[in-house]
Amino acid sequence: MTEHDPDEVVDAELIDDSRLPAHRETHSPVVRSPEDDPDAWLSDQAREDVKAGIADGTRDGYKGDMERFAAWCTSAGRRPMPAAPQTVTEYLSYLKRTPRPRTNKPYGPNSMDRIIAAIRSAHRAAGHEPPDTMGARKVVLGYRAELSERKDPAAKPLKATPADRTVLRRALTELNRTTLAGQRDAALMLLGHALASRGSELVPLNVPDSFTDLPDGGFRVAVYRKKRKCWQDVTVVLDPDPDLCAVRAVRQLVTTLADNGHHTGPLFLRMDRWGYLAPPMHRNGQPIGDPTGRMTEEAASDIVQRSIERTGLPGRWRSHSSRRGFVKSARQAGVDIVQIGRHGGWDDKSKALIGYIDEEDAQGDNNPLAQIGRKAAEDDVAG
Incomplete structure (x- = not known):
């Protein structure tokens, strides 16, 4: 599963084709068993419509979670669906104590919360x-408390x-912005910050379709907010600092792309180590990757991580860092x-935004104690 921040994972209504009745005829429902509600079925079209409303990463992650749960139920001689509450509780207890082959550590509490959501969905x-799932959630709650007491980062x-x-x-000082790759990476980070965008919202942008020039020199960007399933026109203004200006960075990239014969299509393109645009990629003799050369969300995260890690700054750097960084920058500016x-x-x-704001306020001038101190000092001066 593609790694997501906690606010990216939702308790979506997943559709598992293998667990829904098949249809011999387009309009004839097939009841799974006599005790089932005869109306508890979905047409192929309805299943596809529901799938379209679920983020790919969420759907894939939940599918894997459910497959692993079903496999454990088989080995334990339990029924995966409909699962008894005790079965889910037992499974979460098992996960708490069982190292995963890939990491040699058990699942963390946050992953276990997602697994519960996957089973319910x-x-x-x-x-x-x-x-x-009250019992299962109590298992996770106790597990998180244990880890917190041990100051385990997994909590x-x-x-x-x-x-x-x-x-x-x-x-940005670590980038060579005279090269196409450097210009692309600078534009990606600056525009991601200016739009407060997720990587999944940034990589679909196209030139010139996604951008509208504004009279004041800035531009308006049509962004599809994937989590809210809606389009938003975001105004990006010229920054007084040219080095940190997303508008200038994007326009420089667009000009250089045009000089290389790329006038329309994806703004953020993959490149090989020699700087060639949209190189063909193959696996086992078969073409892979977006045929237009569009960068993946994972590649965008790699760019952010690689660029910031060059500075030596500690942290967990991802494409989502730009979105969170916008909140920090804006809050610092009042x-x-x-x-x-x-x-x-x-x-x-x-809740995700409120959490980000709370974190920033706790560290800056908006900290309640800092505000109390300032007010007390002002009152002393006035007195």
């Missing part, structure tokens, strides 16, 4: 009432480190939380 998709969510303007400035959220495409009641 698979049940709903198959027309079953989701099992009561904390894996979050991307915010790449604010200070971090970006240092990372921008209101509502404006931050609406610019970055967060819901007004987004």
Whole structure:
């Protein structure tokens, strides 16, 4: 599964074809068993419509989680669906104590939360009432408490480190912005910060279709906010610091791409080590990758990670670092939380955004104690 920040994983209504009734005729429902609700079935079209509303990474991750749960149930002589609450509790207890082959460590609490969500979603998709998971969640709660007491890093969510303007400035000094690769990497990081975008929202951008020039010198970018399933027009203005200006960086990249014969299509293209654009890729003799040369979300994360790690700054750097960095930069500048959220495409009641804001406020001038101290000092002066 592609690695996601916690706010990227949702309890989606997954559709598992193997657990839904097949259809001999387009309009004839097939009931799975006499005790089933005769209306508890979906047409092929409805299954596809539901799938279209689920992020690929979430769907793939949940599918893998459910496959592993079903395999464990088989080995334990238990029924995977409809699963008894005790079965889910037993499985989570097993995961807590069993090292994974790839890491030689058990799942962390956050992954276990996702697994519970996957099991519940698979049940709903198959027309079953989701099992009561209170016992399973108590297992995870106790596990998280144990890890926290031991100060184990696994107790904390894996979050991307915010790449604010200070971090970006240092990372950009490590790039050779006279080269096409350097211009691409600079534009990717700066535009990701300016749009507060996820990597999955950044790599689909096209030239010239995604951009509209504005009279003040900036541009408007049409961004598809994947989590909210809606388009947003985001205004990006000229930055007073040319080195940190997303508008200038993007325009320089577009000009250089045009000089290399690329006038339309993906803004962010893959390159090989020699700087060739959109090189063909093959695996086992078969072509792979986007035929237009569009970069993948994983490649965008690699660029952010590689660029910032060159500075020696510690952290967990991903494409999501630009999105979190925007929040940090905006909050440091005193921008209101509502404006931050609406610019970055967060819901007004987004728990993820509130969490980011709380983290930033705890470390800066908006810390409640710092504000109390300032107010007390002002009162002393006035008195």
